[in-house]
Amino acid sequence: MTNPIRKVVIAGGGTAGWMTAALLRKVLQQHIEIELVESQEIGIVGVGEATIPPIQIFNKYLGLDEKEFLRETNGTIKLAIQFENWRISGESYFHTFGAPGANLGFCSFQHFWLKAQRAGLQRSLWDFDLNFLSCQQGKFNKINTQNPVYDMPYAYHFDSALYGQYLRKLAERWGVTRTEGLIEHIKVNADSGYIEKLQLKSGKQIDGDLFIDCTGIRKLLIGKTLGVNYENWEHLLPADSALAVPSERFAHTLPYTRSIAHKVGWQWRIPLTSRNGNGIVYSSKYMSDEQAEQTLLNNLDSTAIGDPRKITFETGRTQQQWHKNVVAIGLSSGFLEPLESTSIHLIQSGIVRLLKMFPNEGISQAMIELYNAESKQEFETIRDFIVLHYHVNERSDSDFWQDMRNMPIPERLQQKLAAFKETAAIFNDSNDIFKDASWLQVMLGQGIKPVDYHPAAKVHGDEELLAIMNKIYHAKLQPLAKMLPHDEFLSRYINA
Ligand SMILES: Cc1cc2nc3c(=O)[nH]c(=O)nc-3n(C[C@H](O)[C@H](O)[C@H](O)COP(=O)(O)OP(=O)(O)OC[C@H]3O[C@@H](n4cnc5c(N)ncnc54)[C@H](O)[C@@H]3O)c2cc1C
Missing domain, CATH: 3.50.50.60 (FAD/NAD(P)-binding domain)
Incomplete structure (x- = not known):
């Protein structure tokens, strides 16, 4: 002391x-x-x-008014990240802040969904996720409900x-x-x-x-x-450089971040009310600054404002x-x-x-040790979650993606991937800020197909399960009728 x-x-x-x-x-x-x-x-x-939903708790604790906060920071709503070209070129999937489906019993929704797929269900997991359905339509509204089926967690771009x-x-x-x-x-x-x-x-x-x-x-x-x-x-994560450049605002502001994988590295696209944020993240071992700048500028959807700015990091x-x-x-x-x-x-x-x-x-030294142990775990679980995106890929168009696929990964991540592949189960680590729904979407999105599911999903026969799935899907569609195009929501809400 x-x-x-x-x-x-x-x-x-x-x-x-x-x-x-x-x-x-x-x-x-x-x-x-x-x-x-x-x-x-x-x-x-x-x-x-770009942020994740707990920022709302931080802002609430400070007593910030959400409308004032969005005005002051040129903020927009973020419901998800769209990952493009990550598994293979030309394909994309969403990691939303929502959780797919509904609580159907002892095991998680994905087990019921997997069983239903074998019974002929044609819908993707994301069709049961309100965040995804809203992203598809570029819409948002604040939903005031206690019903978890309509829960639509969101964060901000600012x-x-x-x-x-x-x-x-x-x-x-x-x-x-x-x-x-x-x-x-x-x-x-x-x-x-x-x-x-x-x-x-x-x-x-x-x-x-x-x-x-x-x-x-x-x-x-x-x-x-x-x-x-x-x-x-x-x-594990060889990127050591980024180039960032703002570009002009689009006519329609997406309620999600785009993360676009390139032959080497990836590019972000973040919509604010004043402009778009863009940048490319890459490893200097695989790509020169000139190549990165060309890739970034060739893939902007609107006119750049100024020159790209280089940031190096470890x-x-x-x-x-x-x-x-x-x-x-x-x-x-x-x-x-x-x-x-x-x-x-x-x-x-x-x-x-x-x-x-x-x-x-x-x-107190005891507190110092506790603090350090918790933050170590938190950093490591996020690291592993990011490694998942890179490691589980099927791209063959560069050494970069092949090296990422072949690199040794931490044991805990290996176990998580194997458990999901074999049984569709997801086990949470303490202090992991990404819960089951996040791991689920990224593991499926990167192409892992579970070979089995939990036996508790068998409590419903095939016909009954397909009917339940249909009901959930239609329930998820209901709130969309009351949603507004994202820009309309922002202008009505911020200026109210
Ligand atoms: C490419 C890139 C993209 C990112 N994108 C995201 C994102 O989308 N979402 C997200 O959550 N985070 C993102 N981040 C991270 C985010 O930018 C940082 O976490 C955040 O800005 C916090 O930075 P900081 O305050 O720690 O450091 P800084 O912003 O660097 O602030 C350091 C401060 O220390 C002061 N300082 C330093 N030395 C001295 C000195 N000798 N005397 C006096 N003052 C000093 C400086 O003046 C400054 O005020 C990104 C980071 C990078 C590099």
Whole structure:
């Protein structure tokens, strides 16, 4: 145990810094002093536009009004990601935030669906998913129901730089102090190894009891100062580069992200109300920057606004995300490519985890260990989920896809894939943010066909099961009548 925690210093004012400042202040109120230091000289990474549904909980906790939030961030609704060309070129599937079907008994819906298919059902799994049906029609509306059949989870596409600025306004109003300046030196206590103060270029010194490293890929506190190692996952996810370029807004805004696989790497397309976000993610071992830029620009659906901007990164994680009196949140804690839009979520879960374990009269080593164990699991399960998309492919048009198919994968992922293939069962790991419905859609979408299903699906005879399936399908179609084209929803809702 150390000294009581009276003051938190957040180093860095990107999305991670301001999300941390806002939530810590909201929860801890005036009992803890919070100061955030950022340097305009350095700036922020400034990409990151797609999220997953738990962001709604974060926003609700801050008390954000959804309409104001969408206005402030040029936000749109996200119901899913469409994966194009991932299994083979020319084919696509959706990973939606919904869950297909309905609760039909002891085992999950996919077992009943598999049995029904053998009895002649022609519908795909996605035909039983309201998120998918809405994506197909480009529609959305908020559904007010307790009936899980009509549950339609959603997230947002937004401009993460604007989100950071929006939260900054709120956090400052709530009492967070912002200091502009470049951190040049960091003073560490020789006995404890704890950080004592940050020294800015201006000469100003900022002391604190707990420091949050939100300095992005620089990892100024946790890496450069405390020397915590970084675990590189390039052998599983070789992408190390991205080129990002905005393009003009389309006439119709899709309520989903598009992820388009190319011969090497993949491209994102994210619709905002102001513009489209586009980018290509690739490995410099397989593709030059020039080739990547050509691929990106040749595959834009609207005119580029400006030139592509290169971002290099190292996939992996900081081994102890909490060490001594420093907690790394955001890119300083690790990075996984944006295939499943998980980085902003990892910021959120890092802050929430820290708040659950927040020290009062001193920092406890037991809490540090728990924090690190949980975040390790969380990063690893997301990593494995992303690896699944690459590894289970049937493309033969480049060394890249063949290498991804032939690479050794983590044992836990091997077990998951084998269990699904043999029995259609999906087993959840603790701290995995992707639940059964996510794994199911991606495993099927990438081409794994289960050879068996659970015997509990036999409780319904073939005719009866086909009738049940038909009923569920028609029930899922019902809410579509009340939905609006996505753009119409946005303009009515935001301006209401
Ligand atoms: C190509 C790409 C695409 C992405 N897409 C998505 C996506 O779709 N969805 C998603 O959830 N996430 C995405 N992300 C991740 C997302 O952009 C980041 O998680 C998010 O922006 C948080 O960044 P950050 O705040 O940790 O770092 P940064 O934005 O880099 O902020 C770092 C801060 O530290 C400050 N700083 C650094 N050094 C000093 C110093 N010496 N003195 C003072 N201040 C300093 C900087 O000024 C800045 O304020 C993507 C990332 C990349 C690279």
